[in-house]
Amino acid sequence: MAGKGAGKGLVAVEEYYQNYGSRARGLKRQGMRIVGYLCAFVPLEMLTAAGLMPFRIKGDVNEPITKADAEMETIVCPLVRSCFDVSLKGKYEFLDGIVIPHACDSMCRTYDIWKYTLNLPYSHLINMPHGTDEPSLNFYKAELNTFRRSLSRFAGGEISDQSLTQAISVYNENRAKVREVYELRKTNPPLISGTEVAKLLIAAVSIPVEEAAELIDSVIEEVKQRDRVLAAKPARLMVVGGQVDNIAFIDLIENSGAWVVADDLCPGAREFFSDVAVTPDPIDGIAERYLRGIYCSRTFRERRGSYQEYLEQRFGHIGRFVKDFEVDGVVLYIYKYCDPYGFDVPAMKSYIESAGVPVLYLEDEYLMSTIGRLRTRIQAFLELLGSK
Amino acid sequence: MTEEKKAEERKKRRTATEAAAKIGPMVKAMIASVLQARDEGKPIAYTFICCCYDEIIRAMDIVPAWTENYAGICGAKRDAQRFLERAGSENFSRSLCTYALCGLGFDIWHEELGQMPPDAPWGGQARPDVMLGSGQILCDPRSKWYQAAQHYMPDVPVYNVGLPWPPYENDYDYREVQDYYVKYIVEELRGLVTFLERHTGKKMDWDRLSELVDLTDRTWNLIWETYELRRAVPSPMGTGDAMNTMVPIVFMMATQQAYDFFKELNEELRRKIANKEGEIPDEKYRLIWGGGLPAWFALTDFNYFNSKGAVFPVETTYRMVEAVYNFDIDLSKISDPLEHIAWRWLKFWTYWYDKARKRPGSHPDVERLIQYIEDYKIDGIVMHEAFSCRTWHVGLVWQLNRLKKIYRDMPSLILESDIVDISSYNEADTRARIDAFIDTLEAVKSRGR
Numbered sequence: 154m155a156g157k158g159a160g161k162g163l164v165a166v167e168e169y170y171q172n173y174g175s176r177a178r179g180l181k182r183q184g185m186r187i188v189g190y191l192c193a194f195v196p197l198e199m200l201t202a203a204g205l206m207p208f209r210i211k212g213d214v215n216e217p218i219t220k221a222d223a224e225m226e227t228i229v230c231p232l233v234r235s236c237f238d239v240s241l242k243g244k245y246e247f248l249d250g251i252v253i254p255h256a257c258d259s260m261c262r263t264y265d266i267w268k269y270t271l272n273l274p275y276s277h278l279i280n281m282p283h284g285t286d287e288p289s290l291n292f293y294k295a296e297l298n299t300f301r302r303s304l305s306r307f308a309g310g311e312i313s314d315q316s317l318t319q320a321i322s323v324y325n326e327n328r329a330k331v332r333e334v335y336e337l338r339k340t341n342p343p344l345i346s347g348t349e350v351a352k353l354l355i356a357a358v359s360i361p362v363e364e365a366a367e368l369i370d371s372v373i374e375e376v377k378q379r380d381r382v383l384a385a386k387p388a389r390l391m392v393v394g395g396q397v398d399n400i401a402f403i404d405l406i407e408n409s410g411a412w413v414v415a416d417d418l419c420p421g422a423r424e425f426f427s428d429v430a431v432t433p434d435p436i437d438g439i440a441e442r443y444l445r446g447i448y449c450s451r452t453f454r455e456r457r458g459s460y461q462e463y464l465e466q467r468f469g470h471i472g473r474f475v476k477d478f479e480v481d482g483v484v485l486y487i488y489k490y491c492d493p494y495g496f497d498v499p500a501m502k503s504y505i506e507s508a509g510v511p512v513l514y515l516e517d518e519y520l521m522s523t524i525g526r527l528r529t530r531i532q533a534f535l536e537l538l539g540s541k
Numbered sequence: 542m543t544e545e546k547k548a549e550e551r552k553k554r555r556t557a558t559e560a561a562a563k564i565g566p567m568v569k570a571m572i573a574s575v576l577q578a579r580d581e582g583k584p585i586a587y588t589f590i591c592c593c594y595d596e597i598i599r600a601m602d603i604v605p606a607w608t609e610n611y612a613g614i615c616g617a618k619r620d621a622q623r624f625l626e627r628a629g630s631e632n633f634s635r636s637l638c639t640y641a642l643c644g645l646g647f648d649i650w651h652e653e654l655g656q657m658p659p660d661a662p663w664g665g666q667a668r669p670d671v672m673l674g675s676g677q678i679l680c681d682p683r684s685k686w687y688q689a690a691q692h693y694m695p696d697v698p699v700y701n702v703g704l705p706w707p708p709y710e711n712d713y714d715y716r717e718v719q720d721y722y723v724k725y726i727v728e729e730l731r732g733l734v735t736f737l738e739r740h741t742g743k744k745m746d747w748d749r750l751s752e753l754v755d756l757t758d759r760t761w762n763l764i765w766e767t768y769e770l771r772r773a774v775p776s777p778m779g780t781g782d783a784m785n786t787m788v789p790i791v792f793m794m795a796t797q798q799a800y801d802f803f804k805e806l807n808e809e810l811r812r813k814i815a816n817k818e819g820e821i822p823d824e825k826y827r828l829i830w831g832g833g834l835p836a837w838f839a840l841t842d843f844n845y846f847n848s849k850g851a852v853f854p855v856e857t858t859y860r861m862v863e864a865v866y867n868f869d870i871d872l873s874k875i876s877d878p879l880e881h882i883a884w885r886w887l888k889f890w891t892y893w894y895d896k897a898r899k900r901p902g903s904h905p906d907v908e909r910l911i912q913y914i915e916d917y918k919i920d921g922i923v924m925h926e927a928f929s930c931r932t933w934h935v936g937l938v939w940q941l942n943r944l945k946k947i948y949r950d951m952p953s954l955i956l957e958s959d960i961v962d963i964s965s966y967n968e969a970d971t972r973a974r975i976d977a978f979i980d981t982l983e984a985v986k987s988r989g990r
Contacts, residue, residue, distance in 0.1 A: 224939050228636075228928050255705075258681045258931040264708070265904060266939045278708040283676025283684045288728035289703050295721040303712055453676055453684045453701045460695035489636045492931065496641070496685035498632045500692045514632050 158364045161371035163349060169356035169368075170400075174245055176360045177208045181247035186308075189245055191236060192396065193424035193447055194254035194281055196439050198320040199301060201362060203308035209358035209420070210245060211398035212236045214521045224270050230259035230490045231519035232396055237263065240271060250275025250307065252300075255282075256451050257493050275307045283453040285445050294440045301436070317435040320362075324429065327362050330369040331425035337376055338414045339478055342383040345376045347392075347403045347413025354420040355398055383412070388538045391415040391474055393501070394486035395494055402486060402517070405524055409531045411538075415478040417471055423447060426470075450493035464504045471501070475510055482538045484531070485514040511538060554781055554840040555847075557820040558813075560806040561782035567802075568614065568788055572663045578604040579667040584741035587672040587690070587697075589683050590791035591861055593704055593726070593886050594673060594733060596757055596878070599795045600750035601734075601743045603671075607792045608686070611666045612643035616837035616961035618662050624650070625962060633689070639929040639961035641686040645693075652693045668694070671740050673733070674701040678708070680932035700736040703729040706890035709905050715891050726883035734879075747878065753795040754878045758865045758885070760800045764790060765864040767807040771854045772917050775819025777810045780830040780853035781843030782820075787859035825850030826920045826982045829913055832857055832937045833925030836958045839966055842975070846923075849979045855917040857909060858933070863892050902947045907940050911948050921952035921982050927960045952985055954978040 158176055159168040169176060177187045188200050189210045200207040212235025221238035239245070250273050255261040261278060268276040280296050282289040305312050334353065337344040353372055357365035388411035392403065396419040403413050416422050427446035432438040444452070448470045456463040465472070474480065483505050487494045502512045513534040517523055556562045578585055586598055588605040598605055615621040621639070624646030629635055631649060633642055647666060650658040657665035672687035687699045707715035707722055734745050771778050778786075786806060789799035813819075828846070830853050836842070843853070865872050868888040875881040893905035893912075900908065913919065922944075924937045941953050954974060958966040 224942060226926055226935050226938060228926065228931060229935055255678050258935070261678050262931055262935040265906075266936060269902075269904070269939070269943065277710065277712075278678075280678060280705050280708060282703045282705060282725075284701050284703045284729075286703075286732065288725055288732065289676075292703065292705070292721060292725035295718070295725075299713070299718055303710070306712060450685075451681070453674070453688065455701070456691075456699065460691065463691075487634070489634065490931065491634075492637060492681035492685060495634045495637045496682070496689040498634070500689065502632060503692070516634055516636075 158360060158368070161368070162375040163353075163372060165368060166349075166353050166356045166372060169359055170352045173211060173355070173359055174208070174247070176364070177206060177245075178247045180206060180361070186249045187247050188250040188252060188275065189240075189248040190252045190254075191233070191260055192254055192256045193419045193449065194256045194443055194451075195252050195279065196297065196300075196443055197362070198317060198324050198429065198435075198439060199297070199304060199312065200252070201323065202312045202316040202320040203304045204310070205249075205304075205308060206361055208245070208248065209398075210236045210240060210251075211355065211359075212519060213239050213244075214399050214401055214519055216242075225263055225266050228490055229263060230257070230395075230488055232398070232488055233259045233263060235519055237267065240267075248273055250277075252277050252279065254279040256449070257491070259490065259492075277303050281444065283451070285452060285454055290440055290444055293444050294436050297436050297440055314435055317439075318431060321429045321431060321435060321438060323362050323366070327357075327366045327369070328425045328428055330366055330373070331357075333373055334369060335415070335422065337373070341389065341479065342385045343389075343412050343414050344383065345372075346383060346407055347416070348400050348407055349376075351397070351400045351403045351421075354425070355400075358420050386410055386412050388412070388481045388535055389414045389479055391417070391471070391478065391480040391483045392486050393417040393471060393483060395419065395488060395491055397421070397486065401521060401524060402527065405528055406484070406531055409528060410535050411481075415474040415480055417448070417474065422474065423449060450497045464500060467497075468501055468504045471505060472508055475505065475508060480510065482511045482513065482534060484534070485512060487514070487516055489516055489518050555844050556782050556785060558778050558782050558806065558809055560802065560809055561778070561785040563802075564785035564788050567798075568610070568792075569663055571792065572611070572614070572666075575604055575606045575667045576664050584670045584743060585667050586737075587669040587687060589673070589675060591679075592673065592675045592683070592702060593730065593882055594702065595794040596750055596753040596882060597730065597733060597745075598673075598737070600746050600753050601737055601741070603737060603741055603743060605792075606667055606669055608644045608666070609640045610788075610792055611647070611662075612640040612961055613837045615643050615647075615662050616963070617840070619838050619963055620660075620662050621961045622963065624658075635929075635962070637929060638682040638686070638932075639959055641682045641689070642929075643961050644686065645690055648690050649693050669697055671737065672697055672699045674699055675704050676701050677704045678706065682932075698736070698740050700733055702733055704886065706887055709891075709894055709897065715894055719887055719891075722887055723880065723883045726886060727877070727879045730879045730882060750878045754881050756797070756800060757795045758872060760794065760803065761862040761885075762864045762866060763800060763803045763807065764862045767803050767810060768855070768860065770807065770810040770814060773814045774827075774918060775817065775821075775824040776827065776852050776854035776917075777813035777819060778806075778854075779820045779843060779847070780856040780858075781840060781847075783830075783853075783856055783859065784835050784840060784843075790859060790861060820852045821847045821850070823850055824852050826852070826979070826986070827918055828853050828921050828923050829910065829917065829919045830856035830858055831910055831922040831924045831953075832940065833934050833956075834858060834927055834930060834960045835925060836927070836956075836966055837960055838963045839958065839968065839971070842956075842971060845972055845975060849975070851979060851982070853923070855913045855919070857913070861889070863889055868892070900947060902943070904940075904943060906936065907943045907947070910940065910944055914948075914951075919951075920986070921954070921978070923954045923956065923978070925956045925958070927958065928965055929959050929962060952978065952981045
């Protein structure tokens, strides 16, 4: 990878987090082509194999949404609106293209708005099915091959099986390193805070994958060696939700008397806990992982067995996190206008509560101005946990 | 308690056509027939509009209970709030699709009581034996609503039909990918037949399915031809009526009743045109309803437009058909009925792609607006943004902007409220905005004189 990044450890993480996009901007100046994407459902292996740098578009909770409203309805998920707003305001002026998956209505129904308004040289919608049955998987493989051909045309060269397989290995190694970071959260108190992890993962999706791997390694090393051990706090929480691409909410919890020790978020465990299997046709492994291996409410899992087994099928990963990370309480942190997660709240809540773990459901609007209200709810929840 | 409130009595909207006036009783009879089917032990399926399975369920004698329709009825009768609140009490966000929230609230209450909620509109909605969702690039609630409903009715199985269509892209033509789209849809529909046979005990009658597929093709053609008659000046039928005549299109497709209804409407419109009888006596402004589902509780707004001399000869909403003989393939040559259905689906959604390709900067949705504006001699555009539905209400602002950029600027109005949730609606404000819009139309007309 040409040029140098921000360095090592948590200092570098801070730099990437505070100046989000700075590395991509630098690489662009050196001739690298940067493709922005939304959501965990874009197969980054494909972009990397094409010689392009994937860059996760994030919003900004501190920036009021203004320009976006001239093109995009306010009934769209506030995260997507914010991402679009800051893009329109030139925050990601270095982008050469954009890839949006059919993750949810707020993404796919706004695809044309992104495409025509930003008018970037490249754009593509990956038409992921909702279902996970065999016909859906086969259809998705065909869609991935369409994406592969489209991307090859833009990149100016074929994406070979070999380059894809190599990219798969690199991303799997990267995911393994993130899982290693999560191991540091299992102790009580954790060795690394939820805020530090959130910053690290947000930083990691803004830089090339090889540099992200180095960065994560350096953070693991630093955390293991640091003298200061985090203070004990009375509660260990898990946060479940969609894309949380800023530290505000995690920071709020950790400043209210609890550690966030686990999550089912993006960027977060959702996109780092399953690998792509290395298969003779690399598309097979990619399709399997992105369609069936990522546990997001947008995916419709066909029911097998009793309803209780179905809940396990859909939310069992949350249950495993609760157990493995000794979680005392779970916060469902869902954005307004989020159809996939919004419809899952009662089922998800009852599944977690049936294991004896209290749940706090919060609906938010992706704005710093709501923090005061959220703080009150979090404090009340922590009091409830303390009284148990 | 709001729950206990009786529905507010509401003056009915005046229809322009006799056919549209018949829709109310038809819907009432449809709801009653589902309840009767329940009593007779016939299998009932919760169903969504626009999901490709009309012919399949009819050929298998499965009775559809159209859940969006029932929520719309609750909305139109201004009796949805108590169901929305029920759903809210279960932690479903009020920002979600209010059709779904109304339906979920109804089901939650129904399951709690073990009988219909008190004073359920038109006798209530029958408990289903199966629920048929779908996965599209159209609408998340179609894959989430019934999954969520299963939390309260865990014994009712759900099937989710994958129904994608190719996106409109710059760097490839949809024909490059259409074969694998059709293959997938056919497999999903075949899976649906297997699912229905397993869970309802009904067997597919393939000959009957082929007949119904043919009937549906003929009905599509007839609807298209009938709606094209509305190009006449003065226009014999408006969008207000089309919000009634959508019933046979989306809730009765693949039935002789739907075909006969449009035959009658076609004849009525021809009579009106011959007599130069318009929707209103003095037609001043011709508008397009350019997107968005209507506020079902405020359909009299269409009469208000009429009172200002405005008519709606055309709309994009619920015009879910094209003439199949205008497709670039001959559907009659496809012998497998499921394949036939899949191709019809794909060709419907890609119908405007080629035309859009010819105009720099255009897009199929915008191209469709342009075509209608020209064909129906349109003076202005009205849209409705329903806050709870991202499916049909995202992209409207952008479409207007694009229209202005690649075609021409014209008066436009975006109304804001919801499909079901009346708390989002302010009649005085809505009508003030309509008045201002009419003033703009008049000013533009005056400049052109």
